[in-house]
Amino acid sequence: MNVAVDAMGGDHAPEEIVKGCIMAVREDQSINVILVGKEEEIKRELAKYNYSNQQIEVVHASQVIDVHEAPVVAIRRKKDASMVKAFNLVKEKKADAFISAGSTGAILAGGTLIIGRIKGIERPALGSLIPNRKGVTLLIDCGANAEAKPSYLVQFAHMGSIYLENIVGIRNPKVAIVNIGEEKSKGNTLAKEAYALLEKEDLNFIGNIEARDITEGKADVIVCDAFVGNIILKYTEGLGLSLLSMLKESIMSSIRGKIGGMILKPVLSDFRKQFDYTEYGGAPLLGLEGLVVKSHGSSNAYAIKNTVIQCHKFTSLHIKEKIEQNINHK
């Protein structure tokens, strides 16, 4: 299992990226990591650790794609960018997976232009896990298609169901459209037309879900366009962490609170974990010919480690082949 990692992508690159890869190869001896990026910088980081030489390889790339660049242009022009070279390793079958904490737009552009879509898939989609009271919910699409057609949402539903069933082990996952009301007639044109299509599919489609019911875990897979999905994803993180900070401030503002807080510390810390994106690994871009995973922009080493380990599970469970089979079967 070879994982190509963009060493230059993300807020804490290359330090935390390199460190996370070291942690991953130490944890799983069957994984080899190819670090792609500025050789000198990567080697400087690698020198800090003891690790099995055979598990880490460095591929030099002189350029970096910035989050502010126009994605398609950057992927096409910067032939020597770390992201482009890492994508090419997957395309040439020298790597089994691609990971980057860099620009979502560039990952989408590279995934589509260099790796390519599975035949029959209209658009790839980013699927992210968010916490609910009972476990996790898969939100798809979270970042690829800010504008979507109803038929895309149908494919997102199938890909999301396959992913969740295999990775999380939820049998026959409940699929819903996130909407502003439960009735079939509610919502915008996209939601209404997608509802009519999803009803006819061989899926456990339960209809619309209102946002207030997401955290109750009423649905396992929630489909939406990436504008809505990305807002829900980022709001989960922001609201979850702000709430915990607000609670901490309340606790620290009185002696009574401080005593209670001290006693509750382990409970609060377990709780915080549920809203910690670093626990969930990265978000796969489903629907591509190869495995492409987007890691959170502010990923630390622990998040990168989890993302690398996750790739192993993804390939060994043949998610891509199952999506292919589902599409061809129709």
Added chain:
Amino acid sequence: MNVAVDAMGGDHAPEEIVKGCIMAVREDQSINVILVGKEEEIKRELAKYNYSNQQIEVVHASQVIDVHEAPVVAIRRKKDASMVKAFNLVKEKKADAFISAGSTGAILAGGTLIIGRIKGIERPALGSLIPNRKGVTLLIDCGANAEAKPSYLVQFAHMGSIYLENIVGIRNPKVAIVNIGEEKSKGNTLAKEAYALLEKEDLNFIGNIEARDITEGKADVIVCDAFVGNIILKYTEGLGLSLLSMLKESIMSSIRGKIGGMILKPVLSDFRKQFDYTEYGGAPLLGLEGLVVKSHGSSNAYAIKNTVIQCHKFTSLHIKEKIEQNINHK
């Protein structure tokens, strides 16, 4: 100050609606409430309380508009519905404000068809307050226009700024578009085109805000279409309350937790209040010729009381006149 209240709208009508109105007239002697709905049922509820007869009037309406009915059809056909009669009281200047905890769609339809828009306003919009770490954020539109044009968002920004500045007292409020990235080039067509228009307006426009920054209070007024707004609004409620329940469960699952929880009880209860919609009153439908307020569907008496009291502030601060002036000035 006469407030027409739809006694039949909401999950807990008429019991909690009537009770809330009793609470309101007891608290503010300058308010008169006109309860509109099934006379017998309303009078049965009123008989439970002692109150000043002069402050409560009952207007009989034999029909009720259900949340599942097609809004425009219901408003047009059910001439004797509590909502239609309450709207007519405002239109005929027999009441200064309209409140309902019933169907949002019917309130929008009635507001537009019976009360009418302020001249120059393209679409009215529902503005709701959500909690942030420093206070509150106004989210507009939360329920009226599931599909919006860029020019609507510009008007929402003006109406929202006027409302927040007057009601909450935030001078020169910071206006932002909720989007999937901060750069001007990010987002769907609506967000991009609205950005270009908002830049040119006489507003404190700060650009795009990502959902993770909402709770940090980076913006005071957030504009969006009602599909996105309603999802954010309901997710705030759902996630906020679920988080507190999850925390409670964690606390109750160990002896250590129970002791800490007992000590922290007052802190947690203060905290819960911030996510309790009943504290915030109702959401005004801004841009209409009269004051129309939507109260939460599951409003209890306390929420209704706050909504009735809020109407007084709205009219005494001349929000409608200020919106009219802003539109005519352009």
